[in-house]
Amino acid sequence: MLAVLILSASALLLGLLTGQLNHSFAPYQLHVFAGGLAVTFAGLHFPRMAGLTASVIAGLLADAASPVAFGTQGVLFGAAFLAVQQVRDRVPTDLVWPRVGVALIANLGIFLALSLLRTRLFPSPGPAWYRLFWDLLCSQALIVVIGPWFLELQARSLQMVRFETHRLR
Numbered sequence: 001m002l003a004v005l006i007l008s009a010s011a012l013l014l015g016l017l018t019g020q021l022n023h024s025f026a027p028y029q030l031h032v033f034a035g036g037l038a039v040t041f042a043g044l045h046f047p048r049m050a051g052l053t054a055s056v057i058a059g060l061l062a063d064a065a066s067p068v069a070f071g072t073q074g075v076l077f078g079a080a081f082l083a084v085q086q087v088r089d090r091v092p093t094d095l096v097w098p099r100v101g102v103a104l105i106a107n108l109g110i111f112l113a114l115s116l117l118r119t120r121l122f123p124s125p126g127p128a129w130y131r132l133f134w135d136l137l138c139s140q141a142l143i144v145v146i147g148p149w150f151l152e153l154q155a156r157s158l159q160m161v162r163f164e165t166h167r168l169r
Contacts, residue, residue, distance in 0.1 A: 002161055002163065003046070003054070003158055003163040004053050004057065006158055006163075007038075007041065007042055007054035007057075007058065008054055010154050011038040011057070011061055012061050014034055014037055014038055015061055015062055015065060018033065021142070029131065030134060031138075031139075032138050032139045032142045033107065033110070033114075034107060034139060034142055034146070035062055035077060035080075035106075035107060036080065036103045036104065036105070036107025036110055036143060037107065037147060038059075038062070039077050039080045039084060039106055040099060040106055040151065041099075041154040041155070042054045042055050043055070043081045043082075044084060044093050044099060048085060051081055051085070052081055052082070055081035056074045056078045057074075058077055060074040062077070068114065068117065072117065073110075073114070076114065083106070087102070096147075096148045099147075100147040100151070103143050103151070104140055104147075107140065107143055108140070111135075111136055112136075115129075115132050
């Protein structure tokens with residue numbers, strides 16, 4: 001249970017950091033999203049129930065500050081966690097960049113799903129896709145920049161409480 005709380009706290013920290021970045025980027029009409037980072041470590045290293053719980057909690061924390069129906073991101077984060085769990089045996093988890101690659105793909109999936117859910121409510125969704133493309137590009141660049149730091153933050157936080165992850169190669 002302590003490990004789930006640590007991952008949830010790190011997801012909350014990630015949400016606060018991206019919120020501050022979004023506040024800074026508001027004059028440029030850019031929005032970054034880094035939800036894929038919140039599910040990657042759990043998907044690669046945690047047993048199914050503990051990781052799914054941590055991912056859904058991270059999604060619910062993201063929902064609290066988002067203009068989507070409450071629970072939407074919780075479901076999407078849970079689905080992304082399950083997708084990451086399906087490929088974790090093929091990812092070398094001792095290397096940083098494959099883990100960041102998994103985070104990029106998870107973030108892409110969650111971002112596109114959220115975008116599709118949001119743009120269907122627009123009267124004319126066509127022009128919104130141009131802006132969403134730039135938001136996605138900035139979001140993916142953010143993950144490349146802070147991904148190694150964030151994944152290491154989660155690993156070190158779990159080491160401090162002597163939590164054994166599912167598998168570390």
